[in-house]
Amino acid sequence: MGFFYKKLLLFISFFYSLLTSGQEGLPIYTDYLTENYYLLHPSMAGVNLEGIKIRMTSRKHWLDQINAPNLQTLSVDARLNNRSGLGVILYKDENGYNAQTGLTFTYAHHINFNENRSRMNEPNLFNYGSINQLSFGISIGGVQNSLDQTTFDQFDIYGQQDPLISTINQSSGYFNMDVGASYVNFNYFAHLTLKNILFSPLNIYGDQVYDFSKNYTSFIKYVASFGYLFxxxxxxxxxxxxxxxxxxxxxxxxxxxxxxxxxxxxxxxxWIGLSYRQSFDGARYREGEKLKKQTYQLVTPIFGVSYKDFVFSYNYSYQQGNIIMGKGGFHQITLGYNINLFN
Structure with a gap:
């Protein structure tokens, strides 16, 4: 039975790594569907704005689990002038004894092909008018990882001290950079971003498995988004x-x-919506005499409202499959406020 539970834990850990992408910077969830593509794409800082957009998100996993993963983000982006946008993102991502805190600053350059309608008073899809814009963005920031070992037992069942347990809260910090490009039209949009270009974390886990070489391209993620508004x-x-x-x-x-x-x-x-996430990767597990494979699948219904300058959104993500962790899904709430400076 012990072997089975170890395999089950390994299986669940694999799927959670797909969800969080190994704490390599800000995790990729469905936050972007709550009117905040800037969280993923630096080129979206200040797009379609004539003021300041503020968004706060809180995400909690598996309410029935102690020390379950949770994420809080605060993002602010603004249009500085007709061709420049600025943004900042602050986030904290916790998973059991592991945590990461990040702060990112963004600059975006916007090329407006229709100068007369390049900016709108509200960050509202229905106010896009005749926007026709190509944007480039860069985000630079810092990330601090920590491993809290203050409650760990230093001694094994034989009374021997484990040299890998320090009983302190270990931490390490490093810089990171994302670059991206976006094209936004009246009806459609396309975004492409390279994340973690300078990401090279230090080893704080005392295990050779995590002793990655300082190859700055090893941690790169590719994120592409496409959409059409009918x-x-x-x-x-x-x-x-x-x-x-x-x-x-x-x-x-x-x-x-x-x-x-x-x-x-x-x-x-x-707005109401539905998101379905399908991974290309999977893990094998044994059910009786049969060896089966399960890929990561996540279903997320979304609800939101924008009233004057206030925004509220809620979504609930539920993992599909025979093996899941926890009785509940993942709850996420987003609050937002738009500050219009020119009306």
């Missing part, structure tokens, strides 16, 4: 989109299929 003669609009991401270090790849529906109001809009 308008109708009614207050409803529909936005199908996809997102692809891959990791060079782990060779993992996943694809998001998304569909959102918007309902335009006099003072804002409502």
């Amino acid at each position: 308008f109708t003669e009614t207050p409803f609009s529909f936005e199908p989109s996809i997102l692809f991401y891959g990791s060079k270090l782990t060779s993992e790849k996943a694809l998001d299929f998304n569909l959102k529906s918007y309902y335009n109001l006099n003072y804002g809009y409502l």
